[in-house]
Every structure is written in C-alpha cells, then in structure tokens.
Amino acid sequence: MDPLSMRPRGHLIISTAVSAGVYAASRSWTLTSLSWIAGVLIDVDHVLDYLVTQKRLDPYPMMFKHFDRQRSKKCYLWLHGFEWIPVIGLLSWTLGQPLAGSAILMGYSQHLLLDQWANGLHPLFYFLTFRAANGFEAEKLGVLEKPD
Numbered sequence: 001m002d003p004l005s006m007r008p009r010g011h012l013i014i015s016t017a018v019s020a021g022v023y024a025a026s027r028s029w030t031l032t033s034l035s036w037i038a039g040v041l042i043d044v045d046h047v048l049d050y051l052v053t054q055k056r057l058d059p060y061p062m063m064f065k066h067f068d069r070q071r072s073k074k075c076y077l078w079l080h081g082f083e084w085i086p087v088i089g090l091l092s093w094t095l096g097q098p099l100a101g102s103a104i105l106m107g108y109s110q111h112l113l114l115d116q117w118a119n120g121l122h123p124l125f126y127f128l129t130f131r132a133a134n135g136f137e138a139e140k141l142g143v144l145e146k147p148d
C-alpha cells in the first residue's frame with residue numbers, strides 16, 4: 001500500500017465492527033458512540049495538516065488526492081500518536097470516567113493499529129515523539145512525495 005493510504009472506508013468498517021463489540025459488551029449507546037467517533041475522527045488531523053501546509057482548505061476529493069500522494073514536506077498528524085493512549089487513560093481515570101475512557105481507547109487504539117499495520121511505514125511512525133524528533137519532515141519519516 002502507498003504511504004498513509006489506509007482508506008476512510010476501511011476505518012468506517014472496522015470502527016463500526018469494534019463499536020458493535022463495545023455495544024455487545026456494554027449495551028450503552030454512549031460508549032458505542034465514543035468508540036466509533038474516536039475510531040473515525042482521529043483522521044481530522046489530516047485536514048489540519050493540509051490547512052497548515054497548503055494554507056487553505058479544498059473539497060475533500062482534492063485533499064484526499066493530496067494525502068494519497070503525500071505531497072506535503074511536513075507530516076504532523078497531531079492526533080496520531082501512541083503517546084495519547086496513556087494520556088487518555090489517565091485523563092479518563094482522573095475524571096472518574098474509566099468506561100468512557102476505555103471506549104475511546106478501543107476506537108482510538110484500533111485506528112492506530114490498523115494504520116500501523118496497513119500503511120507500511122517506519123515502525124515508530126505513529127509515535128508523535130518520533131515524528132517530532134525527525135522535524136516532522138516527510139522525507140525523513142519515509143513518507144516520500146511522488147511525482148505525478
């Protein structure tokens with residue numbers, strides 16, 4: 001697969017399946033929704049990257065083509081980071097919402113693991129600290145730009 005090519009449809013399908021499991025275990029639509037939202041909306045950071053690097057927003061197909069071909073020299077993806085897992089866990093525990101935190105972590109973790117497995121990037125790519133240590137430089141991170 002191409003870099004960063006895990007498709008939104010794949011995330012929708014897997015997030016729906018994982019969230020069905022959350023519903024089967026909890027019988028809670030709130031927890032189910034949290035799992036699903038966490039599993040899908042993590043990818044909004046691609047739009048933020050596009051805005052920061054391109055200094056504009058475009059219709060989704062144009063942005064998706066840009067992501068698919070990885071045209072940006074920088075790759076931030078602020079929401080994609082295994083470091084967020086303990087943060088979410090500690091925050092939910094501190095706020096007295098461990099079930100909500102668990103549901104969010106189910107959705108969030110499966111998304112990251114699916115990206116890690118499907119996108120074929122450096123094993124540490126989905127660590128925010130690894131990307132930061134490489135200056136968020138797409139070339140250093142192995143997310144190469146492709147010519148037309």
Ligand SMILES: [Zn+2]
Pocket residue numbers: 006042043080111115
């Ligand atoms: Zn993703």
